[in-house]
Amino acid sequence: MDEIERREFIESIAISGLFTIEKDGDDDFSDDIFELEDGGPSSLVVDDQASRSEYEPEQNRLFLARDSENRGKISIGDGDEWVAVDSTGPDGGFKTVEAEREHITNESQVGINQGEGHANINRRDPVPKSDKTLVSRDYRSRSGVELITSVPVAPDADINQTDTGIVDHFAWEVPVSAYTGVPDYGIMYATISGYVHNDTDGETISLILRGEAPTINVTFDNNTAQQFMLPFAELTDYRDGDGQARKNITFQATVSGGTGIIRQGATFNVFGER
Amino acid sequence: MAIHNIGLLYDTHIDDQGRKAYDGKATTEAAIDKLNAEGMDWTVHGGDIRTLATKTLSDIDWGGWEGKSDNEFYKSDFSWMKDCLDNRLNGPYYILRGNHDRPVSVLRDVFPSADYSVPDDNGRTDTYWGVEEKDGVRYVYLDTNPSPGYHVDTQTQAYLSSPQLSMLDRLMDQNSSMPTFVFIHANAVKHTELGGLSEGDWTTGANGNYYMTANHLAIQRRLERGSTVLVNSGHKFEDIGRGSRTKNGVTYVLSRHLVHPRDPNYDGDVRWLVVDTTAGTATVHYYDVGANSEGTITSISW
Numbered sequence: 001m002d003e004i005e006r007r008e009f010i011e012s013i014a015i016s017g018l019f020t021i022e023k024d025g026d027d028d029f030s031d032d033i034f035e036l037e038d039g040g041p042s043s044l045v046v047d048d049q050a051s052r053s054e055y056e057p058e059q060n061r062l063f064l065a066r067d068s069e070n071r072g073k074i075s076i077g078d079g080d081e082w083v084a085v086d087s088t089g090p091d092g093g094f095k096t097v098e099a100e101r102e103h104i105t106n107e108s109q110v111g112i113n114q115g116e117g118h119a120n121i122n123r124r125d126p127v128p129k130s131d132k133t134l135v136s137r138d139y140r141s142r143s144g145v146e147l148i149t150s151v152p153v154a155p156d157a158d159i160n161q162t163d164t165g166i167v168d169h170f171a172w173e174v175p176v177s178a179y180t181g182v183p184d185y186g187i188m189y190a191t192i193s194g195y196v197h198n199d200t201d202g203e204t205i206s207l208i209l210r211g212e213a214p215t216i217n218v219t220f221d222n223n224t225a226q227q228f229m230l231p232f233a234e235l236t237d238y239r240d241g242d243g244q245a246r247k248n249i250t251f252q253a254t255v256s257g258g259t260g261i262i263r264q265g266a267t268f269n270v271f272g273e274r
Numbered sequence: 275m276a277i278h279n280i281g282l283l284y285d286t287h288i289d290d291q292g293r294k295a296y297d298g299k300a301t302t303e304a305a306i307d308k309l310n311a312e313g314m315d316w317t318v319h320g321g322d323i324r325t326l327a328t329k330t331l332s333d334i335d336w337g338g339w340e341g342k343s344d345n346e347f348y349k350s351d352f353s354w355m356k357d358c359l360d361n362r363l364n365g366p367y368y369i370l371r372g373n374h375d376r377p378v379s380v381l382r383d384v385f386p387s388a389d390y391s392v393p394d395d396n397g398r399t400d401t402y403w404g405v406e407e408k409d410g411v412r413y414v415y416l417d418t419n420p421s422p423g424y425h426v427d428t429q430t431q432a433y434l435s436s437p438q439l440s441m442l443d444r445l446m447d448q449n450s451s452m453p454t455f456v457f458i459h460a461n462a463v464k465h466t467e468l469g470g471l472s473e474g475d476w477t478t479g480a481n482g483n484y485y486m487t488a489n490h491l492a493i494q495r496r497l498e499r500g501s502t503v504l505v506n507s508g509h510k511f512e513d514i515g516r517g518s519r520t521k522n523g524v525t526y527v528l529s530r531h532l533v534h535p536r537d538p539n540y541d542g543d544v545r546w547l548v549v550d551t552t553a554g555t556a557t558v559h560y561y562d563v564g565a566n567s568e569g570t571i572t573s574i575s576w
Contacts, residue, residue: 137443138444145435187439189492216491229488231489231491232489232491234491273435273436
């Protein structure tokens with residue numbers, strides 16, 4: 001009664017999918033929590049299989065089908081087209097490995113039922129429900145903030161300053177649209193977390209989250225790896241009452257000198273409420 | 275129109291069971307005596323009523339201290355504070371919730387939100403946040419530790435929930451010109467943005483976000499939509515001085531933490547806010563309990 005299934009995709013695409021599963025046949029994947037491992041996909045799209053062609057099959061981009069017929073089937077972009085990925089799990093989807101009870105973030109807000117070979121989590125509907133893609137601004141969330149998804153930023157990315165004093169910078173376009181179409185979430189936020197440092201005394205590395213939201217710029221002067229989490233940047237805009245998804249957030253890193261290092265395991269995270 | 279004298283009693287960190295080298299009691303009593311001497315119309319306890327420490331001084335306990343399951347110790351801390359506020363403090367008071375004020379069930383037992391918090395803009399009284407208007411001025415009370423489930427990366431991470439942000443949006447929709455004052459436990463601005471402070475960037479540590487509200491930029495955007503005058507917070511426990519900073523028209527106030535969790539000899543500030551709704555002025559005063567000195571942190575007009 002209280003299990004959540006952990007389902008693993010084949011190791012060749014280096015991800016594992018940690019699901020909290022809706023009713024069988026439900027096309028709502030909004031409970032999914034993905035743990036994308038090093039070297040895995042750069043972003044995740046969740047939509048109906050029939051809509052797959054509407055998305056650019058960027059290299060290492062992951063597509064997860066949500067319609068009941070194809071639910072759980074995975075494709076991965078190779079730069080030109082979507083390539084279906086086989087799985088060791090049932091129906092070409094995934095297999096059950098183990099229960100992960102601790103990943104229920106707020107158990108008082110969920111009811112758990114055992115389905116036919118699946119663990120189901122049924123959340124109460126948030127109120128009021130909006131007919132928009134996003135819930136209304138006046139939505140009153142049932143549970144607390146939760147992690148919607150997390151993807152790796154740049155494993156072992158080095159950011160160097162050249163001898164001429166020109167600062168090279170690392171920049172990564174955050175695929176916001178992959179996350180903000182998820183219904184039933186209130187305000188959503190992006191943040192970057194991980195370990196960072198500069199290898200040279202007196203030099204700094206700055207992490208910048210830039211886009212339509214206010215720019216976040218945090219500077220680190222430590223020479224050994226230090227854990228960080230940037231302040232939250234809103235991915236939704238409710239100033240006009242209805243939610244609008246922000247787009248085009250870019251994560252950048254610059255150094256004043258020396259080499260800045262974003263350690264392997266740094267992640268782009270999306271948090272939301274419902 | 276009128277003058278409002280509002281006591282700002284933040285971070286009392288009461289320890290009624292001898293778990294820490296300090297108990298916060300004498301400092302809190304001295305702070306309350308000062309508020310009484312100045313004459314408050316009402317007082318805001320800005321959170322961290324108690325201390326979440328175990329007998330092992332470096333640890334924080336989220337429940338069941340020493341195996342006790344009846345919340346004896348938590349009740350003791352909250353109850354001491356309530357007795358002090360009821361019998362020593364003159365005038366009414368409201369409770370904000372700080373990250374140390376757990377379990378929330380015990381906080382609710384001792385300080386029911388219906389009795390010790392203002393309703394929200396829909397009249398709900400089941401939370402420790404809300405809004406009230408007096409003499410043409412708006413006072414907003416926000417809860418940066420709103421309920422179980424609202425914790426982001428650590429159990430103590432401050433975060434302002436969507437319903438509260440929506441309330442701010444609605445208030446600014448309804449009247450963006452009304453002078454607005456905000457009371458909040460964790461900071462709604464990076465303290466490096468307060469200016470003139472020597473401390474480094476608080477967001478750079480493992481617990482950097484601990485020192486502020488994780489989504490403080492979302493709060494700022496909404497406060498900037500209206501005529502927000504002053505934001506008073508507490509929470510940051512090292513002594514980083516006093517000051518204020520105006521960012522996009524909103525002034526954020528910093529004072530010294532009243533009871534210091536690390537230095538038993540430290541006594542910091544109790545504040546009070548004087549709002550003259552006729553003259554359109556507001557001043558934040560402080561009384562340094564340890565130094566027995568007082569002064570003004572900031573004055574502002576609108």
